[in-house]
Amino acid sequence: MHMRPGTGTLKLTTFRRRIDAFVHWANTEADRCGLTGETIPPDPLGNIGTARFRRSLAWHIARRPNGLVALAIQYGHLRTAISGAYASRGRGGIHELIDIETVRAVADTVADVHDDLQAGRGVSGPAARRAIKASATAPRFAGTVITATTAKRLLVNEDAIIYDNPHALLLCHYKRGTALCHRDGVKDAPSLDHCVPGCGNIVRTDRHAIQLRERANALDRAASHVPQPVGTRLRANADRLRAHADTHDRTRITLPEDAP
Template identity: 60%
Template sequence: MVTPGQLLFDHHSHDLRGTRAGSGSLAVHTLGTRMEDFIAWANHEAAARGLAHEIIPPAPHGRLGTERFRRSLAWHIARRPGGLVALAIQYGHLRTSVAAGYAARSRDGIHDLFDVETARATIDTVADLNAALEDGLGVSGPAARRAIKAAASAAQFTGTVISARQARQLLANPHLAVYDNPHALLMCVCKRDKALCHRGLKDVPSLDQWVPACANIARTDQHAAGLRRRATSLEQQAGHVPGPLGERLRGNATRLRELADAHHRTRISLQDGTE
């Protein structure tokens, strides 16, 4: 949408008049107008193509506005792999004592927004895991039984509207600390005293710094299948690069297949995990 290195709504790319100097994004009023224009355009296109199910319904609380658009962006960002970190960066907020010093952001509700979306993403993770377990999914790893136990609590939260206060309570519940990262092909069922990925005052695990020996790791059948696909891709790459690099890629592929084999040897199911 914009030149690399610029803001998502950089005024150089989106200001049609192009008369404003300096850096920065579009003004709040302009953004609100653009969103309403986009909704009108999208609905016109959907109606013209007979796609009634794609029409954006009227907002029950009036115009969309930048605040509600921010919440929509937060919802989608938080549910991407590594999205909670990206959400913290996007909204200039980290759930630490340092961030608490930004009084303006606190008044604007950014702390509540982050907590609510983190809690919702966590509930979605355990709900998806619970549904997959009921369909026969297998789980392996030192935290497999804790993952199954956490998934069993999903039903009481599914479909509920979460307030900021409820979100803080959910995030404080150690039995719901389940984080999935498809890129890392693992799931972290976090117990702070067992985590090897970080030290210090962090509230959430660093899924991009996972340690193979960590006691919080769990893998599902889906993760194991992903390991095999990635191994196949590495082997294909190895055939097109110089010898030493090719050997390294083939070695990584072998290691990934060994992890997948170990999963299938040790996996447990929902019935096993509740015994």
């Protein structure tokens, strides 16, 4: 039986047509729902190509709620010692874009910590003092052009990198030697989907304390509508979250008043 070359794979022309169809569908849905700010603008350089699509995909993964958790699960292995060869087979450089957008998202997190501290808010946790020191890198991040080479260099700089984990309501100032999220050896990036209470890399902010209590209240409300065994577990989780918030309030540290 004769097989056409390339069967089973998407050619660039087909991929571009599908991207155009997706843009048309997305804009139609945005108009239908009255969300004009969500439409995809025309590309001044022509039709949206695969390069812009990959970068948009990486940007949105990194900045969605739990986006870095998704990166850790789906793309984390691309930054390990396995090498980039695996990524180059069919991913077309997406691993480099993921590194770039991860660093940009991390830079946003560091900037948020910096702004919170400057506003008099506090941080707590085993890595709180390290996070305060790392927040001083925020101005340096702001002036850095992030390329694939820059991203790789920054991702291995444990002193400057702080990962956000909104699912666990904490920050991770990752340090390989003290990380508890890896059971199969030391890695270059945290497994944000396996955060372990008591890890030496944990940092919490005043915002996290507020969110912990909000989530605890939501669990208490849910507990009143489920059978007793499930309700008991939900209330226990709520108590645990409030305990984390109380610990933050007792141990939080702030910048000295004369700090620059």
